[in-house]
Amino acid sequence: MKIKTLALILALALLLTGCGIDTTLRAPQAPTDPTPTPENIATPTPHPTVEIIAPSMTPTPVPTPTPEPVETYPLVYTEPSEKPKSPYILVRKEQRVLELYDGDAETGVLIGRFAISLGTSPIGPKEKKGDNKTPEGMYYVTSRNEKGTNGKTMLISYPSSHDADRGVASGLISESKAKEIKKDIEDGERPTSSTDLGGGVGIHAGGGIGTDWTAGNVAVENDVMDIIWKYCPKGTTVEIRP
Numbered sequence: 001m002k003i004k005t006l007a008l009i010l011a012l013a014l015l016l017t018g019c020g021i022d023t024t025l026r027a028p029q030a031p032t033d034p035t036p037t038p039e040n041i042a043t044p045t046p047h048p049t050v051e052i053i054a055p056s057m058t059p060t061p062v063p064t065p066t067p068e069p070v071e072t073y074p075l076v077y078t079e080p081s082e083k084p085k086s087p088y089i090l091v092r093k094e095q096r097v098l099e100l101y102d103g104d105a106e107t108g109v110l111i112g113r114f115a116i117s118l119g120t121s122p123i124g125p126k127e128k129k130g131d132n133k134t135p136e137g138m139y140y141v142t143s144r145n146e147k148g149t150n151g152k153t154m155l156i157s158y159p160s161s162h163d164a165d166r167g168v169a170s171g172l173i174s175e176s177k178a179k180e181i182k183k184d185i186e187d188g189e190r191p192t193s194s195t196d197l198g199g200g201v202g203i204h205a206g207g208g209i210g211t212d213w214t215a216g217n218v219a220v221e222n223d224v225m226d227i228i229w230k231y232c233p234k235g236t237t238v239e240i241r242p
Contacts, residue, residue, distance in 0.1 A: 073097045077112035077227065084111065087232045089203070091218055091240040093118060093134060098203070098220060100228060105239065111231070114224040117207040119216035125242075126158065126216055128172055129198030134216050134240065137162055141202075141236045142190035144229070150217075151205030152225045156238050159197040161185050172196040188235060203228065203238070 073095045084102035091098050098116045101108035118134045119126075125136035139156040146152050159167065164181040167173040173181075173195045184191040193199020198216070207219030218240075220228065 073099075073113055075113050075115060076110070077114070078110075080109075080111055080231075084231050087236045089228070089232060089236060089238045091116065091134075091238070093122060093136070093240065093242055098218060098224075098228075100231065104237075112224075112227060114220055114227075115208045117210060117214060117219040118212040119214050120212055122212045126163075126198065126201065127166075127170075129196050131198070132215055134214075134218060135160075135163070135201055136240050136242055139238045139240065140188070141232060141234050141238060142188075144234060146229075148204055150207070150219065151222060152229050153202055153204040154228070154232065154236075155190060155200065155202035157185060157191055158199060158201040159191055159195070163197055164191075167195065167197045 073092065075097070080102065086103050086108070088101040088104050088108055089098060090101065090105040096116050096118070097113050099105065099113045100111045102111060103109060119132040121132045122134060124133055126133040135156075135158045137160055139158055139160060141154045142157050143155045144153070145155070159181055161182045164173065164178040168175055168178045177192070177195050181191045181195075181197075191199065201216050203218045203220065203225075205220060205222045205225035207213065208221035208224060213219070
């Protein structure tokens with residue numbers, strides 16, 4: 001029986017060999033991974049690019065309010081056909097001009113507008129002796145001196161009754177001195193200047209254009225002072241605005 005089986009196996013082997021089939025017995029081999037190549041390496045799908053925009057650090061510009069236009073006061077002079085009946089002087093400190101009217105500054109006729117210089121401390125009203133400030137308020141011409149230190153000079157009624165009250169409130173002068181000042185004002189005279197409020201303030205020649213250089217007076221050019229001198233007698237109202 002064994003002989004028949006062996007013969008059958010050999011016959012089968014010969015048959016397979018004739019058909020070109022390799023009948024060599026080999027040990028099984030482990031499968032190997034193919035060598036990576038550009039063709040068989042999977043390319044990852046790119047993610048879409050997301051652009052991140054940082055918030056701007058530049059502040060939003062704030063509109064700057066347009067400043068109000070500054071009113072201008074051109075210098076003018078028109079010689080009146082006749083002497084003014086009610087001369088009136090208006091000093092505008094901030095604009096550095098003196099205006100001469102026939103009648104008051106609101107309803108009168110403007111004769112001229114002229115450049116001025118003020119005290120070396122031009123801002124604010126005069127408060128005391130030696131502060132080099134030009135007064136502010138309502139005054140009048142108390143005296144005229146054709147040969148003053150700076151030429152023609154008109155003194156004004158500083159300190160006024162209002163200045164006297166302020167001096168009492170601040171402790172610069174006594175009640176009795178205030179009464180003395182007010183009495184001079186009522187009589188239309190020059191108020192006393194022998195107090196800590198100071199005095200001797202006026203309008204004079206010798207200046208007008210350039211820096212503020214006086215001790216508190218209003219200075220105009222010589223030819224302008226000639227005009228003021230011509231039309232403004234003692235008692236002329238002098239209004240001084242900030």
